[in-house]
Each structure stands twice: as structure tokens, then as C-alpha cells.
Amino acid sequence: MKYSFKELFDLSKMQKLINEFSRFTSISLSIISMDGDVLICSGWQRICSQFHMQDPQARKECLKSNTKIRREFKKGVPFVIYNCPHGLVDASFPIVIAGKHLASLVSGQIFLEPPDKAKEKLFKEQARKFGFDEALYLKLFSEIPVFTEEKFRSVLLFLAQIVQIITQLGTSRLNVLEAEKRLKLCETKLKSSFKESAEALHISHLASLGELSAGVVHEINNPIAGIISIAEILVDQFHKLGGDKKIPERIVHEGERIANIVKNMLSFATDKKDERNFVYIYDILKLTLELVEKQIIKDGIKLSVNILSDLPGINACSQEIQQVFFNIISNARYALKKKYPTPHENKIFEIKGKVIISEEKKYVRLIFYDRGLGIPRDFLDKVTDPFFSTKPRGEGTGLGLSISHGIIEAHGGKLLFESKEGEYTKVMVDLPIHKVPNPEEKL
Numbered sequence: 356m357k358y359s360f361k362e363l364f365d366l367s368k369m370q371k372l373i374n375e376f377s378r379f380t381s382i383s384l385s386i387i388s389m390d391g392d393v394l395i396c397s398g399w400q401r402i403c404s405q406f407h408m409q410d411p412q413a414r415k416e417c418l419k420s421n422t423k424i425r426r427e428f429k430k431g432v433p434f435v436i437y438n439c440p441h442g443l444v445d446a447s448f449p450i451v452i453a454g455k456h457l458a459s460l461v462s463g464q465i466f467l468e469p470p471d472k473a474k475e476k477l478f479k480e481q482a483r484k485f486g487f488d489e490a491l492y493l494k495l496f497s498e499i500p501v502f503t504e505e506k507f508r509s510v511l512l513f514l515a516q517i518v519q520i521i522t523q524l525g526t527s528r529l530n531v532l533e534a535e536k537r538l539k540l541c542e543t544k545l546k547s548s549f550k551e552s553a554e555a556l557h558i559s560h561l562a563s564l565g566e567l568s569a570g571v572v573h574e575i576n577n578p579i580a581g582i583i584s585i586a587e588i589l590v591d592q593f594h595k596l597g598g599d600k601k602i603p604e605r606i607v608h609e610g611e612r613i614a615n616i617v618k619n620m621l622s623f624a625t626d627k628k629d630e631r632n633f634v635y636i637y638d639i640l641k642l643t644l645e646l647v648e649k650q651i652i653k654d655g656i657k658l659s660v661n662i663l664s665d666l667p668g669i670n671a672c673s674q675e676i677q678q679v680f681f682n683i684i685s686n687a688r689y690a691l692k693k694k695y696p697t698p699h700e701n702k703i704f705e706i707k708g709k710v711i712i713s714e715e716k717k718y719v720r721l722i723f724y725d726r727g728l729g730i731p732r733d734f735l736d737k738v739t740d741p742f743f744s745t746k747p748r749g750e751g752t753g754l755g756l757s758i759s760h761g762i763i764e765a766h767g768g769k770l771l772f773e774s775k776e777g778e779y780t781k782v783m784v785d786l787p788i789h790k791v792p793n794p795e796e797k798l
Contacts, residue, residue: 358529358532359388359457360386360388360394360450360457360458360525361388361394362532363452363457363525363528363529363532364521364524364525364528366394366395369386369395370395370397373385373386373395373396373397373398374397374398376397376398377397377398378398380398380510381398381500382398382462382463382464382465382500382502382510383396383397383398383399383400383403383461383462383463383464384396384397384398384460384461384462384514385397385399385460385461385462386450386458386459386460386461387421387458387459387461388457388458389456389457389458391418391421391422394458398464399464400443400464400495400498400499400500401495401498402464402492402495402496402498402499403441403443403464405491405495406485406487406492406495407441410485410486410487412485413441413485416440416441417439417440417441419440420437420439420440421447421459421461424437424447424459428447428449428456433448433515433518434446434447434448434511434514434515434518435447436507436508436511439463439464441481442474442477442478442481443463443464443465443466443499444463444464444465444466444467444507445461445462445463445464446461446462446463446507446511446514447459447460447461447462448460448461448462448514448515448518449518450518450521450522450525451522452522452525452526452529453526453529457525460514460517460518460521462510462511462514463507464499465499465500465501465502465507466499466500466501466502467501467502467503467504467507468501469501470496470499470501475493475496478492478493478496479493630672631670631671631672631766632670632671632672632673633668633669633670633789634668634669634670634671634673634676635664635666635668635669636666636668636669636671636676636708636719636721636786637662637663637664637666637708639671639673639676639677639680640660640662640680640706640708640721642673642677643677643680643681643684644658644660644684646681647681647684647685647688650688651684651688651704654688654691654692655695655697655698655699655702656688656691656692656702656703656704657702657703657704658704658706659703659704659705659706660705660706661705661706661707661708662706662707662708662721663708666708666709666710666719667710667717667719667788667789668788668789669719669766669786669787669788669789670766670787670789671766671786672766675762675766676762676766676786678758678759678762679759679762679763679770679784680721680784682755682756682758682759683723683759683782683784684704684723685755686755686756686780686782687704687723687725687727687780687782688704689727689746690725690727690728690729690780691703691704691725691726691727693727693728694726694727694728695727701726702726703725703726704723704724704725705722705723705724705725706721706722706723706724707721707722707724708720708721708722709722710788711785713769713785716787717787717788718768718769718785718786718787718788719785719786719788720783720784720785721783721784722781722782722783723781723782723783723784724779724780724781724782725779725780726778726779727779727780728745728776728777728780729774729775729776729777729778729779729780730745730772730774730776730780731745731776732776735772735774738756738772739756739757739759739760739770740757741754741757743757756770763784763785763786766786766787767786767787768784768785768786768787769783769784769785770782770783770784770785771783771785
């Protein structure tokens with residue numbers, strides 16, 4: 356057991372209890388740790404509080420005596436009555452919890468018979484030994500209460516019951532703390548297991564979706580290629596006949612745009628995990644936006660992108676980073692649509708990019724800023740926990756940001772959040788800059 360007495364008990368409540376005990380009995384009561392520290396005390400005789408515990412040498416003798424008594428405790432004996440080194444009668448009770456002696460309850464500072472001349476002489480000599488004010492010391496000596504042994508033992512038997520209750524409470528508290536400790540450990544393991552299972556399940560679903568999407572994309576690609584080819588023939592024919600080329604040229608343009616979207620979908624759906632290459636974050640974002648920009652505009656959201664195309668490159672798996680961007684953009688769209696179901700001047704989604712230095716390392720930072728619902732302050736630390744979602748039940752899995760956080764961390768980056776409920780959310784993606792392999796590699 357690694358807990359101290361102070362960690363198992365509320366000392367302030369115990370102090371109130373022993374204050375009442377001392378007030379009714381005129382007997383002192385203390386709980387002293389195994390290190391000799393007085394944890395709580397009440398009803399001390401003034402001769403002890405003003406002299407014995409104030410003088411370093413006298414105090415040392417008291418603590419030495421307490422230590423000796425603790426060693427003499429016998430199993431099954433509830434308490435020990437003894438004479439303290441300064442001539443008073445005390446009793447000590449071991450407080451043992453889970454087999455460990457944590458502290459002792461000490462009571463007494465009394466006489467068991469009226470002091471005689473010999474006892475008074477002993478205290479006079481004691482005053483001279485420690486250099487105490489003899490007159491005051493003897494005055495306080497005369498205040499020490501006298502109990503018959505029978506009465507003192509009856510009080511001690513009552514205290515033995517109190518110590519038994521303290522022991523039971525301490526054992527119960529210890530069991531609670533140990534259970535909480537085990538529960539916390541299990542929770543950590545369970546969260547880790549859930550996260551791994553969730554990510555594996557999500558990746559499995561993505562893989563299945565990827566295979567399906569790839570097949571569909573290939574099926575779409577072939578007729579689109581045919582449409583573009585026919586439209587190009589029509590352009591030539593219209594040119595030869597001197598007709599208006601705008602219609603067939605528009606067909607070619609729209610066909611090429613569809614083909615480009617299909618190409619991006621194929622790239623996003625294809626499983627190329629762990630294949631990291633030198634890439635530019637601007638290019639990844641551009642591909643992502645080509646997939647969702649029309650939906651953003653359809654939602655009545657004003658999109659503002661302010662990123663330099665010549666931001667430094669990174670070493671990354673494009674599909675994974677694209678997945679992160681897709682999750683962040685989807686969350687922003689949701690927040691803006693919920694806050695502004697109809698067109699509004701503040702229905703704005705901004706994306707910015709810049710280079711930052713953090714802990715002496717350079718990063719490319721993308722900032723996604725929406726003026727949507729915002730995130731409650733109490734939830735900010737939980738948004739990347741597996742299965743945690745601020746969306747109503749059935750509208751979110753709680754996995755998107757958890758997986759995104761894992762992807763960015765695996766790339767040596769950071770996923771950071773700032774938000775104010777009801778006003779805005781800012782998501783920052785920091786990815787470490789990677790040295791360009793060839794200055795002429797980017798066209």
C-alpha cells in the first residue's frame with residue numbers, strides 16, 4: 356500500500372470529532388504519523404503544548420518514546436498504557452490498515468493518582484534540566500488532571516472502538532482508491548483498444564468503399580472519355596462547316612471537368628497508405644476542394660481560400676492528408692448549415708496557409724476557420740477522443756477527428772483547435788516542412 360494516513364482520511368472532519376471528545380473528557384487526543392508528525396491534536400495539557408513540545412530536546416524525547424511504544428505493540432492488543440519521558444501517563448492505539456501501521460492515536464497527559472512531593476520534585480528537576488520557567492512550569496503541573504485507572508481504562512475501551520471504526524473506514528477508503536486506480540487503468544486500456552478497433556473498422560470500411568468507388572469510377576470514366584472524344588470531333592466538324600463551336604466546346608469543357616473529378620475520386624478511394632512522397636500541401640487541398648467545392652457553394656457558404664501556391668513541401672501520404680482535410684471541411688459545413696440554415700452574411704468558411712516555427716522546427720500550417728456553432732469549452736479536450744461527437748445521435752460516428760488526429764501525429768505534425776461556443780471554430784493543421792529533393796521538381 357502506497358497511501359499515507361492523510362491520503363485516506365479527511366483530517367479536518369477528524370479534528371472536529373476529537374475536539375468534542377477532549378472537551379467532554381478533559382483528556383488529550385492526538386493522531387501521530389509513523390514519522391512522528393502530529394497530524395491532528397486536541398485538549399493538550401498546557402505543560403505539554405507550552406513546554407515539552409516547544410523545547411527541541413524535550414520534544415525529541417517525546418517522539419523517541421512514541422517510536423519505542425509503536426515497536427512494542429503486540430498483535431491483538433488494542434492499546435498500551437505507559438509513562439511518557441516527562442512523567443505523565445499516556446495510552447497509544449495502533450491504526451493498522453491493510454496490514455500496515457500508518458499512525459497511532461495517542462491519548463492521556465494525565466496522572467493516575469494525585470501527585471505527591473516526590474512527583475513535584477521530579478518536575479522541578481525537569482524544569483531546571485531544560486531551562487524552563489520553573490514557577491510557570493509548576494503552575495501548569497498543578498493543572499494536570501487526575502483519573503483513576505478504572506475510569507481511564509473505560510475511556511480507553513471506548514477509544515478502542517473508535518480506532519476500530521477508523522480502521523474500517525480507512526480500509527474502505529483504500530479499497531475505493533485502489534478500485535479507482537484499476538478502473539482508470541482499465542479505462543485507458545479500453546480507450547486504446549477502442550481506438551485501435553475503431554480505426555481498423557474505419558479503415559476496413561474505407562478500403563471496401565475504395566474498392567467499390569474505384570470500380571464505379573472506372574465504369575464512369577469510359578463513357579466520359581467517349582463523350583469527350585465525340586465532342587472534340589464535333590468541334591472539328593463545326594469548324595469545317597463554319598458553325599458555332601461554343602456548344603461542342605462547352606461539352607468538351609464539362610466532360611473534362613467531370614473526368615477530373617472522377618480522377619480525384621479514384622485517387623481518394625485508392626488505398627495507398629504508408630506511401631509517403633514529397634508533396635505540396637496546396638496541391639492536396641486543391642484536389643480536396645475540387646471534390647467538395649460545389650457542395651459548399653450549394654450550401655450557401657462563402658468560401659475564402661488564401662494560400663500561396665509556393666508554400667514549402669512536406670513528406671506525406673496524400674490520400675491520408677486529403678482524408679484529414681475532408682473531415683475538417685465536412686465538420687465546418689455541418690456547423691455552418693446548422694447555425695445558418697438559410698443564406699447569411701456570416702456563413703463564411705476561410706482557409707489560410709503559412710509557415711510557422713514551433714519548438715525550433717518549421718511547419719506548414721493550414722488554418723480552417725468557420726463561423727459556425729463552435730465547440731463548448733468543456734468539450735475542446737475531448738474532440739479527438741474515439742466515439743466522441745458534438746453532433747446529435749445518428750449524425751456522427753465520433754471517429755473522424757480521432758482518426759485525423761492519429762494521421763497528423765503519425766506525420767510528425769499537430770492538430771490544434773480553438774473555439775468559442777456559438778461563434779467560431781478554428782482548426783490548425785501543422786505538418787513539418789520537408790526539404791525539396793530537386794529544386795526543379797515542381798513545375
